Amino acid sequence: MLREANIYDIARINELGSILNENFSSLYNINEMLDDGFSKVIVYEKKDLVVGFICATVLYDTCDILCLVVDPLYRRKLIASNLITYLITDIGEDLKLVTLEVRAHNIPAINLYKKFGFEIIHKREKYYKDDDAYLMARKSE
Numbered sequence: 001m002l003r004e005a006n007i008y009d010i011a012r013i014n015e016l017g018s019i020l021n022e023n024f025s026s027l028y029n030i031n032e033m034l035d036d037g038f039s040k041v042i043v044y045e046k047k048d049l050v051v052g053f054i055c056a057t058v059l060y061d062t063c064d065i066l067c068l069v070v071d072p073l074y075r076r077k078l079i080a081s082n083l084i085t086y087l088i089t090d091i092g093e094d095l096k097l098v099t100l101e102v103r104a105h106n107i108p109a110i111n112l113y114k115k116f117g118f119e120i121i122h123k124r125e126k127y128y129k130d131d132d133a134y135l136m137a138r139k140s141e
């Protein structure tokens with residue numbers, strides 16, 4: 001089940017986020033994002049357990065995906081795909097541009113985003129200590 005996150009999800013979101021970045025909870029203040037009026041935090045729940053989430057900033061017709069993580073035990077079941085679809089099409093905003101940044105070696109994520117029509121528009125050399133970053137974008141008419 002897809003739904004907007006609430007305060008009871010914060011601990012689990014931080015737990016999943018730490019898979020991606022051990023400093024996740026200091027980098028992203030989910031509590032503030034739930035209330036700031038321009039962030040979206042969507043979770044995917046299975047039998048009362050949050051198994052994936054996506055968070056993004058939505059400003060007018062532009063969306064920046066900040067983070068997307070699926071529990072390793074639940075991958076390749078289209079959970080990330082459902083989260084992206086919910087964010088960029090079902091949520092009711094008329095988004096003209098969706099952007100994100102991804103590690104250049106993160107093949108699962110790059111494949112996923114390409115499936116949704118994202119294109120690599122810029123490479124940020126050595127953006128991470130151990131990797132380059134791709135800036136990806138998806139434009140709609």
Ligand SMILES: CC(C)(COP(=O)(O)OP(=O)(O)OC[C@H]1O[C@@H](n2cnc3c(N)ncnc32)[C@H](O)[C@@H]1OP(=O)(O)O)[C@@H](O)C(=O)NCCC(=O)NCCS
Pocket residue numbers: 020066067068069070071074075076077078079080081082102106107108109111112113115
């Ligand atoms: C990237 C991630 C979110 C994908 O989640 P997921 O729920 O497994 O993805 P989906 O099942 O929706 O996959 C959709 C498509 O993405 C691509 N994909 C997903 N995982 C892949 C993998 N391990 N290898 C290659 N392609 C992959 C495939 O094209 C897949 O379609 P297919 O299964 O029909 O081949 C998940 O692997 C994850 O949480 N990774 C760690 C966090 C991360 O890197 N987040 C993204 C950067 S913020």
